[in-house]
Amino acid sequence: MFVMNAGLYVPLFFQDESFKVYGTNLSLGGAGSLQWASYLNNNLSLGIDLGGAFAFSPNGNTLFMIPITGTVTWTFRRYPFEFPIFVGVGIDFLSLTDQLFFGPILKPGVGAYWYFTPKWELGLRAVYWWVPEVYLGSNPSPSHSRFGNFLGISLSAIYHF
Amino acid sequence: MFAKFVHGLFLRRTPNSGAGSTSSRLSLRAVLCASVVTLPLLLLLAGCNAAGTGVFYSVENEKKVSNASNNLPNDIISVSLVQYNNTSGVNALYEASGTVYGIDYSAAVNTTTGTWNTLAAPTGLSNPWCTQVAATNSNPASASATLYAIYGDSLDGSQGSVYEAQPSAPSGSNGQNVNWSVVSPFNFTGGGSTTAQSLFVAGPSGSQILFVEEMTDTGSAFSYSLWAWTGSGTPTEVISNLGAPVVGVVYDSTSTYYFASGATLYSTTSPSTTNSAVADSNPPSNFPTATVYGGIYWSIGGGGTLFLSTRSLSATTGAGYVYARSGNQSTAGWTVNSSAIAYDLTSFGEITLGGTDVIVVGADQGYYELDLGTGGWNGSIITPTQGGSLTTDLNYVNIPLKTAAVNGFFVPPSPNSNLLFAMSTQGLWVNNEPSGGGGSWEPE
Numbered sequence: 001m002f003v004m005n006a007g008l009y010v011p012l013f014f015q016d017e018s019f020k021v022y023g024t025n026l027s028l029g030g031a032g033s034l035q036w037a038s039y040l041n042n043n044l045s046l047g048i049d050l051g052g053a054f055a056f057s058p059n060g061n062t063l064f065m066i067p068i069t070g071t072v073t074w075t076f077r078r079y080p081f082e083f084p085i086f087v088g089v090g091i092d093f094l095s096l097t098d099q100l101f102f103g104p105i106l107k108p109g110v111g112a113y114w115y116f117t118p119k120w121e122l123g124l125r126a127v128y129w130w131v132p133e134v135y136l137g138s139n140p141s142p143s144h145s146r147f148g149n150f151l152g153i154s155l156s157a158i159y160h161f
Numbered sequence: 162m163f164a165k166f167v168h169g170l171f172l173r174r175t176p177n178s179g180a181g182s183t184s185s186r187l188s189l190r191a192v193l194c195a196s197v198v199t200l201p202l203l204l205l206l207a208g209c210n211a212a213g214t215g216v217f218y219s220v221e222n223e224k225k226v227s228n229a230s231n232n233l234p235n236d237i238i239s240v241s242l243v244q245y246n247n248t249s250g251v252n253a254l255y256e257a258s259g260t261v262y263g264i265d266y267s268a269a270v271n272t273t274t275g276t277w278n279t280l281a282a283p284t285g286l287s288n289p290w291c292t293q294v295a296a297t298n299s300n301p302a303s304a305s306a307t308l309y310a311i312y313g314d315s316l317d318g319s320q321g322s323v324y325e326a327q328p329s330a331p332s333g334s335n336g337q338n339v340n341w342s343v344v345s346p347f348n349f350t351g352g353g354s355t356t357a358q359s360l361f362v363a364g365p366s367g368s369q370i371l372f373v374e375e376m377t378d379t380g381s382a383f384s385y386s387l388w389a390w391t392g393s394g395t396p397t398e399v400i401s402n403l404g405a406p407v408v409g410v411v412y413d414s415t416s417t418y419y420f421a422s423g424a425t426l427y428s429t430t431s432p433s434t435t436n437s438a439v440a441d442s443n444p445p446s447n448f449p450t451a452t453v454y455g456g457i458y459w460s461i462g463g464g465g466t467l468f469l470s471t472r473s474l475s476a477t478t479g480a481g482y483v484y485a486r487s488g489n490q491s492t493a494g495w496t497v498n499s500s501a502i503a504y505d506l507t508s509f510g511e512i513t514l515g516g517t518d519v520i521v522v523g524a525d526q527g528y529y530e531l532d533l534g535t536g537g538w539n540g541s542i543i544t545p546t547q548g549g550s551l552t553t554d555l556n557y558v559n560i561p562l563k564t565a566a567v568n569g570f571f572v573p574p575s576p577n578s579n580l581l582f583a584m585s586t587q588g589l590w591v592n593n594e595p596s597g598g599g600g601s602w603e604p605e
Contacts, residue, residue, distance in 0.1 A: 014217050022221050058225035061559050063216070094216045097559055101216045133217050140546070144215030 001045075001161065003035035005125055007154025009053040015147040017134075024148075026063060029055030031127075031152040035071060045073045049088050049107075053129070053152065057096070065131070065150075067092040067105045080115040082123075092131055106130040111156060121158040126151065213544045219558045224601050226560055232335075233262055233277035235604045239584035240292065241360075242571040246299040247306035251330045254571075255280070256589055257294040261310060263331045269605075270577040277605075278334055283324050283341035285350070286314045292321060295360035297369040297392065300574050307392060309371055310341070311357045314350060321357040323347035323373055346388070346396045347373050354378045358385070361410040363418055370432055372399070372410045372420075387420065389432035399429055400438040409508065411459035411467070413490070419467060421454035426469065445469070445484045445495045452480050456569075458509035462518050463487035463537040470522050472505030479525055481506040485538045498542045502529060510570025512553065512581050521553060521581070523567030528583065553581060553592055555601040561587045562602055 009031035011024035030053065037047025053065045069090030076083040085108075092105035107130070113123030131148035135141065237258035244266060246252045252266040261280040268275025282289030293311040308328055313321040328339035343350065347357050359374040373388045373396065385403040387410075390396035405423030412418050416430045419441070426441040455472035459465070466487040473480035481502030484495045507523035520531040520538070530543040530553060545554035557563055565587035573580050581592040582605065589605040 014221055024217075025221050025223055057220045057223050057559060059223060059559055061220075061223075063220060096216050096220060097563075099214065099216045099219065099558065131217075133215055135215060139213050140215045140218070144218040146215060146217035146221070148217050 001037050001039075001047075002159045003033075003037065003047070003049075003156060004159075005035075005051075005127075005152075005154040005156045006030075006032040007125075007152060009055055010151040010153065011055050012149040012151055015149070017142070017145050019147075022146075024055075025058060026055040027057075029053060029063075031154060033067075033154075037071065037073065043075050043077075045075065047071045047073065049090070051107075053150070061097050064095040065092055065129070066095075067107065067129070069105060069107055071107075082111075082113040082115070082121060084111045084113070085109070086111075088127075094131070094133065101133055103134065104132055109152075113156070113158060119160045121160075123156050123158075125154050125156040127154070128152075213546045214558045222555060223559045224556045226556075226603060231264075231276050231605070233264075233589060233605055235588040237588055238586050239589040240568050241294050242569075242582055242584055242589065243294050243296040243308075243362075244299050244571075244573065245296040245306060245308045245328065246302040247327065248302050248304045251328065252302065253328070253331050255294050255296070255308060256584075257291045257310065258589075259290050259292075261291050261294060263328070263337065265331050266573075270573055270580055276333060278331055279336055280328070281336050281338045283312055283343065286312060288315050289313075290315060293360045295362050295371060297362050297371055298367055301366065303367055305367070305392065307371075308339070309344070309360055311360060312341075313356070320349055320352060322349045323357050323360070344390070346390065347375075354380075359407065361407070361420075363410045363412040365412070365414075370418075372407075372432075374407045376406070385422065387422075387438070391433075397433050397437075398435055399432050400427060400436060405453060408454050409457040411457050413459055413465055413467070414461060415465075417490070419457060419459070421457045421469060423453050424448055426454070441490075443486070443491055443493070445497065449480060449482065449501075451475060452482070455481075455506045456508040456522065458511070458520070460511055460518070460520065460533070462533055465490070466533075466537065468509055468520065468522075468531075470506035470509065472507070472525075479504040481524060481529075481542075483522060483531060483538075483542060485531075487537050496538055496540050498540050502542055507567060508569035510572055510581060510583075512572055513578065514553070519553070521570055521583075523569060523583070523585075525566045527557070527563045527565070528567045528570075553600060557602055560602055562590050 009029035011026035014022045033051030035047045035049040037045045039045045049069045049071045051067045055063050069088030071086050071088040073084045073086035088107035094101040107127050109127035111125040113121040115121050129150035134145045239258050242256045253263050254269045256262045262277040264275050264277045290313045291310050295309045297307050299306045308326050310324050311321040323344040324341040325344050326339040326341050349356050355377045358376040361372040362369050364370040371390045375386050377384045386401040387399045387407050388396040389399050403422045407420050407422045410420040419428050426444045427438045428441050429438040431437045451474045452471050456470040458468040469484040471482040484497050486493050486495050504524040504526050510521045518533040522529050531538050545557045565585035568584045571582040583590045590602050591605045592600045592602045
């Protein structure tokens with residue numbers, strides 16, 4: 001199946017290594033993704049998700065995030081509705097002006113869908129983005145390490161083939 | 162065809178439908194499971210960022226750069242900034258970027274007030290264009306303080322002549338008349354192949370010398386000469402027939418003036434004597450090929466340290482090195498960074514952060530820091546990194562200054578030496594460094 005998502009991207013907060021909370025200083029942004037997945041049984045599916053998100057800094061610089069994740073989904077059903085819960089794990093590329101970082105990402109989420117044809121579902125999806133940006137060396141300093149916390153809320157469509 | 166490919170890869174399997182082949186299903190599961198498990202584990206170790214500042218950290222600390230409502234455009238190409246300070250109560254900053262802007266010094270160092278206003282150009286010029294300003298004997302204030310400027314009568318700055326003035330206090334309105342008069346020995350308004358190119362000021366307080374670089378178009382090449390002028394009388398040609406521009410003149414606080422042109426370091430102890438400059442007897446060894454000097458600076462720290470920066474002759478590749486020689490300039494060795502900075506380097510500035518002297522050097526993109534520490538510079542060139550006490554940066558990574566060519570720096574004398582002005586191709590910037598370091602850049 002293909003899963004197609006597009007919607008809002010909400011920067012929540014950053015945390016340092018001691019989990020002290022900081023504001024993100026970012027604007028509301030946008031996010032989208034495409035996922036290809038396959039069912040292993042009636043409820044469990046595996047997929048690969050390619051996403052993207054953006055938000056703006058105070059001086060108008062654009063923070064881009066491009067995650068590529070493997071996603072495990074468990075779907076609850078009460079036809080014609082479906083309620084997937086999922087978690088994606090993978091790599092995320094961060095870009096801001098000429099700064100570039102790639103590291104891991106964790107994306108748990110939930111959705112709610114309605115089958116409006118036998119092959120198409122429409123619904124809503126909420127995905128939490130947890131993005132560790134950890135530095136162990138001296139440049140950047142470990143004090144620059146942050147855990148990014150974001151929320152994506154999107155309209156979603158699923159096509160079954 | 163694509164649909165068949167996808168079908169084969171993911172299997173046409175929906176809930177409660179028939180199964181595909183067992184071997185295909187298992188191989189797909191294996192691939193997906195393996196990638197889900199191993200990829201993030203690998204990348205937990207592989208995450209990297211070569212920019213020197215954390216991405217989230219930089220945006221977290223980014224401050225909105227406000228356009229100060231002080232009448233100085235943010236899009237000027239700022240090339241020189243000087244303080245003019247005389248004993249008649251005039252104390253002002255003047256900035257050259259085609260047009261000369263002036264501001265009361267006290268207003269400038271109190272960054273919440275003050276307005277820059279334009280100065281009127283010398284009379285008789287149809288297309289006045291100022292490429293340089295300089296001021297002699299202004300630190301400390303003196304009766305002989307003089308403001309100099311190179312004005313050309315064309316929009317490309319050619320045919321530049323040197324003008325002088327002893328202006329009144331900034332009037333607070335544009336077009337202030339400062340009674341410019343052309344300095345006769347450097348009057349090229351009549352045309353010809355020679356033009357005034359650059360101005361440098363060096364020498365002991367109260368007896369500073371204005372050094373004027375002239376450029377002559379010989380028809381087949383450009384030839385440069387350096388002249389010394391005390392403000393009256395006949396200037397002295399310190400050196401002639403140079404094949405490259407002079408990048409600066411500094412004074413070692415005792416008797417020697419140093420300047421650099423092309424790949425040669427020169428010195429003179431008697432600039433009032435014709436052709437007194439000689440090639441330095443102790444230049445950097447193993448000077449890289451296809452490289453010339455980009456800037457020169459004298460710091461009184463380390464028993465007196467001469468700094469030189471370099472730039473590449475390549476039009477596409479930069480080669481930034483800094484050389485430093487401390488103490489006995491005739492015998493001391495040179496310290497140099499072990500690997501080149503990717504950008505060509507220009508002029509220097511010096512500021513004190515957290516009780517430590519830090520040299521800043523401009524580049525074709527942004528600038529860099531040199532920590533002088535307690536034992537002098539150790540050869541390490543640092544990209545400004547947010548946070549910390551020994552840095553000029555709190556928001557540098559995300560502002561236009563980082564990608565602009567930085568032409569030079571100006572640090573006001575004490576007690577305002579916590580201010581660092583940067584002249585760049587994207588305007589004039591100011592950083593109000595707290596004593597603990599880590600200040601924010603704002604457009605002036």
